[in-house]
Amino acid sequence: MPPFLRRYLPVLDWGSQYSRQTFESDALAAVIVTIMLIPQSLAYALLAGLPAEMGLYASILPLVAYAIFGTSRALAVGPVAVVSLMTAAAVGNLGLTDPGAIALAAITLAFLSGVFLTAMGLMRLGFIANFLSHPVIAGFITASGILIATSQLKHILGVKASGHNLIETVESLLSNLGQTNLWTLIIGVATTAFLFWVRKGLKPLLLGYGLKPRLADVLTKAGPVAAVVATTLLAWAFGLADRGVAIVGDVPRGLPPLTAPSFDMEIWVALFGSAVLISIIGFVESVSVAQTLAAKRRQRIDPDQELIGLGTSNIAASLTGGYPVTGGFARSVVNFDAGAETPAAGAFTAIGILLAALLLTPLLYFLPTATLAATIIVAVLSLVDFSILKRAWAFSRADFFAVATTILLTLGMGVEVGVSAGVVLSIFLHLYKTSRPHIAEIGLVPGTHHFRNILRHKVTTDPKVLTLRVDESLYFANARFLEDYIYDRVVGDCELEHVILNFPAVNEVDLSALESLEAILQRLKDMNIHLHLSEVKGPVMDRLQRSHFLDEMNGRVFLSQYDAWMALSRDEASPQAAE
């Protein structure tokens, strides 16, 4: 088999060793994930502002595509809460009102996101996702969870409300509070309470009754399905739709439709930025859960191939009436715990959802949307975790600032502004930090070959010799800082004859920094001071040798700082310094 096939089609790898035992494990995991995914897929479609069936469609072919192209053996792909919210925001920006046009925009978004992810994967550009720092993502997810939960309150209350950010949504909810529908409220609150109880209290109870842990797990995961069945029956039996309870209504029965994205350039331009954000957020979330799960079994995932896996998934979604998908955190953990051994478990889940689309959709007619909203609220509140703020505050003010800004802007100005600001701010803060590098004046620790900061240690120095240790790579953002620092330190120091730059922590020197070094050299020459370097790393030395700097230097390059000190200090004969 040609190696590129094996690389781009991981299915060939695990598929060739597929056994009956593997099949049994995968099939069991698929049953559990399917039970979890049916209500979630309907609910997340609702969250994205789309018809419920699009959630089902997004959970069929995309899972098969990931099973063929993905490298994680436990990742459960499909609609997820945060990406659904971002889809709602992206499509909402277009200001469409026609449901057909809204669905087409979501399909187009999945297509653009799929093409972008696949292209990144083929170009092996997975590192771009690294620019989204962990704390920024954590803050973003927490804020998104709050936004999502708040946005679902209208379904629990049975009122109309809207808003692009927390304040607008809450204001809109409060102003419509008078129209609350009692029956909807009862169903919504009861379901939410039931689901919270299932999450926290059911499993210990079942174990207490002597059930096997595995079975208790399955029953716990079936909580949302039970809520769906019970509230649907109630709504049907008591004719709640006539009493103002919103129900899902007609869900088309049958195979997913064949669809195509819009090829209207204007829509592409309008959606492209959102598609990039959705792709990167989805990829980062997905790859981090995939990596965590793979590590538990000493397996590997390939982040670049994961891009292709998620990309083809999204393209598959756009061809079969779905909307943007990615690997879900909770479902993947369930899939893993349930024993999924290969991506085939995803394909089996797709079969389960397909059966649901073929057989169960008529039964969903009376399903109250409040039930789905309760499912969403219980699912996303587990995403909300403000401990990142505490961690960040304790660790560094810059990280805290980035996280807090991301949370505030996401809540106050929406998901797209929030996450973009987080990325830009992280980059800016990093550049700011490295633009003022730590520079220490160092001296010899008596009786050793070690040199330490003169401010922190009792060291030997020489008024003729100034040694500066630069604790940062030198590049354009900090080159001038070094120039200023040295000039400030040297000007007016009439005894000085030698300046040594100690470079063990300088990992890179770019052209701007080279020009600064040349400027430093020139000024020191003008003052009759010699410039020396010590402990220059191999790659930096290679780089300097490609310029004229070393030829122009009026000092030397020393392999060790101790050699430099021995050669330049006037005390070379004294026992204290020459130890």
Next chain:
Amino acid sequence: MPPFLRRYLPVLDWGSQYSRQTFESDALAAVIVTIMLIPQSLAYALLAGLPAEMGLYASILPLVAYAIFGTSRALAVGPVAVVSLMTAAAVGNLGLTDPGAIALAAITLAFLSGVFLTAMGLMRLGFIANFLSHPVIAGFITASGILIATSQLKHILGVKASGHNLIETVESLLSNLGQTNLWTLIIGVATTAFLFWVRKGLKPLLLGYGLKPRLADVLTKAGPVAAVVATTLLAWAFGLADRGVAIVGDVPRGLPPLTAPSFDMEIWVALFGSAVLISIIGFVESVSVAQTLAAKRRQRIDPDQELIGLGTSNIAASLTGGYPVTGGFARSVVNFDAGAETPAAGAFTAIGILLAALLLTPLLYFLPTATLAATIIVAVLSLVDFSILKRAWAFSRADFFAVATTILLTLGMGVEVGVSAGVVLSIFLHLYKTSRPHIAEIGLVPGTHHFRNILRHKVTTDPKVLTLRVDESLYFANARFLEDYIYDRVVGDCELEHVILNFPAVNEVDLSALESLEAILQRLKDMNIHLHLSEVKGPVMDRLQRSHFLDEMNGRVFLSQYDAWMALSRDEASPQAAE
């Protein structure tokens, strides 16, 4: 005197020691700079698409403001070529046609730029200018020089032409070539040739005639003035204006007018981005020449106070009918060489220009614009220097890529796109480079305490112990890279018991990197491998102690890599390793 007054009003510092001898030096320098500045100020106003007198107005009060607030003793502030071109581009973006509205936009641009610079200075944000790397500026200035010279060709030919980039301008010139005015062409070409000859050939000639070098210098600097006088006389004597030669025409005589910027928010929004770019480019150019000249006399400039000096200069320009100004490279060098000792030389230059505005403006009526165009062309061609491309290519491909892109985009898409792309690209390339840090597997150099890369040196290793030296600070953009690297290296290596991360070149660890270290620790724990650290820097150790990472570690933190090796290697008793 309160220290903040001394800091914000450098004039109090040098003014208190002002002597007759200093006055004489400053006055002589002012005469020479005035002679140079009169034709330049008219010409650059023309380049900015503004009436000639605005160049004179921009050379009066702004110079006085800089003399009060600036810290450089040699910087000559006023209209400069690149900022004039950027002014033309910024005002051109507004699509105005009314000359009054155009002038008001330029005045507003000066005001916004002045406020931005002053605010940056008061907030001590001068470091922001560092994000404009040296090579990007060098490329930008070279491309701007070409754009400017090309844009002036129409005045030399006497045709109409326009364009926002090189291609448009050249096409427009070629299509109008048929309308070339012979008289204009003769004046333009002759003046250009004369000015080049003055630059290269006049001084040696004068020295050959036995003139003193100082006098030869002054005469050489007067070349443009001589050209102005001669061509004005020619145009007047032969009635060239009637033969189609464009002349400057009416230049109002008198004091600069009192003006105010527009306070129309829409114009502010439209001009703000341009004002930021102009401010930063102007500041970077100005501060680098000021620093170079200050260093020659072992003086200091304060970059943050320079922002205030240039900011007040621009505000002064906006109040007296001027347009954006900054410190000019060539004029500052002339000012320095002519002996200027304090910023008072700038104030005396302002008096010279004021006298010109009061007395000479009527004489400028017949001045051909071709003469001014020739002045500009000869001045800017000295800015064009493609050697930066060669230097960058030799030094590093990333720097070359940034410079080449800046040059091409400036020529092809204009100054604002060019310089913005340069900044963004520099930052992106830096992040890209640091996102894939150099990580070396190291071993003990036999007979020493030193550890080196196992790929480059013959070293002792131990299959139980893996030591990785990380040659980069760890932050969000490369944290996951380290995770992947370690996981790839460790998985499947069954003999391994200890991983040591050697951190002498890690200058920072941010929260994302901490989370990656925690993930690495967790995975290694899952594999029963111990994680150790060695040679962790003080600030990084301080940071790690603010988290739980060190408590959770299943290994130790060693002060030196040799200690770590001695403690963990099974060969500690063998003479080879224990030397």
